[in-house]
Amino acid sequence: MILLQLLWGFFKVGCFSFGGAYAAIPLIREVVLSYGWLSDEMLTYMIAVSESTPGPIMVNLATYVGTAEAGLAGALTATFAVVLPSFLLVLLLTAVLSRVIKNPYVQAVLRGLKPCMIGIILVTGGRMIIQNLFEESGTFDPRALLITALLACVYFSRGRLFKKSLSPILLIVLAALLGMIVYAL
Amino acid sequence: MKLLSDLFLTFTKIGLFTFGGGYAMVPVIEHACVDQKQWITHDDMMNITVIAESTPGPIAINCATFVGYRQKGLIGAIAATLGIVLPSLMIIFLIALLLDGFLEITVIRNAFKGIKLAVGLLILDAALRMIKKMPKKPLPRLIMGGTALMMTVITFFSLRFSSVALLLTAGLISLLLYAFPKQKGGSAS
DSSP states (O other): OHHHHHHHHHHHHHHTOTTSHHHHHHHHHHHHHHHTOOOHHHHHHHHHHHHHSBSOHHHHHHHHHHHHHHHHHHHHHHHHHHHHHHHHHHHHHHHTOTTGGGOHHHHHHHHHHHHHHHHHHHHHHHHHHHHTTBOTTSOBOHHHHHHHHHHHHHHHTTTSSSSSOOOHHHHHHHHHHHHHHHHHO | OHHHHHHHHHHHHHHHHOBSOGGGHHHHHHIIIIIISOSSOHHHHHHHHHHHHHSSSOHHHHHHHHHHHHHHHHHHHHHHHHHHHHHHHHHHHHHHHHHHHHTTSHHHHHHHHHHHHHHHHHHHHHHHHHHHHSOOSHHHHHHHHHHHHHHHHHHHTTOOOOHHHHHHHHHHHHHHHHHSTTTTOOOOO
């Protein structure tokens, strides 16, 4: 039953998405690939779409996968599932257990989670950059390298090259323009 | 009832105008809930940010649930959370219906090929910023490095190993080192 799979899959994602959507990407990828909901390529597209539309990235991803798999009912199920864990936890923490978070043992666990999360995000970004330099057939794509290099120069120069540093949305717009130009040649 | 619809509409507005999610939403929420509506205080806002950081889930949703609960209990929490989710739900629903058709068009397909390349850079950048803010102590660095190494090995050999297992292990190691500080000579502070 697809709705149950969506519910369970995105509930898992919602439970382990500490530190925002980027840290949850490996888990989201695991879930969507194992059920065959999205390809790697579509997942990357959707991260970009989510980044350029209002709302939290994780919620957007859940809505998209839900819609693609089971229409409106799927969208509602997946979105509900991804929001539910944090909704319940915050209710619990504000209503009953606001002191739990200050408990030194809880703090110790959190101190361990944060750097681990950073490591996961770091490798996720690196993997995507390298993987995107190759086409799905596995052949090297020199145009992708060109665009990546250009984008990296502009983005990481952080105001040294241009007056203002680029926001994520502007970077995506620039990438879209470069894609249209370079892949048309 | 008026308060409920106010909660719902305020958070719908916040959900509609905050791109990118995450911390971009915090100042917007603060402006609406602390300055304009005076639903919560600045101290509350600080507390909820800490709770949001330590619990899973998007920070904006954490904030909405918290403010809603403070104002009107469980029903308030539901109204505010629904409000913040609704705009992106509708927008993405429309995009999902249209995207496959769009991708048939060559120009748009090429644009997405470019966009795909930007996403990796954005994620890498997020990690680099977090590393800069990470406490400069041996334990976090070790956990970060160890995780990165494990993830690289997992990716390289296409192993089936969940990132959740890594998170749980890291939390456990940190807890054990705190609970038994001297036994292995690790610094737990």
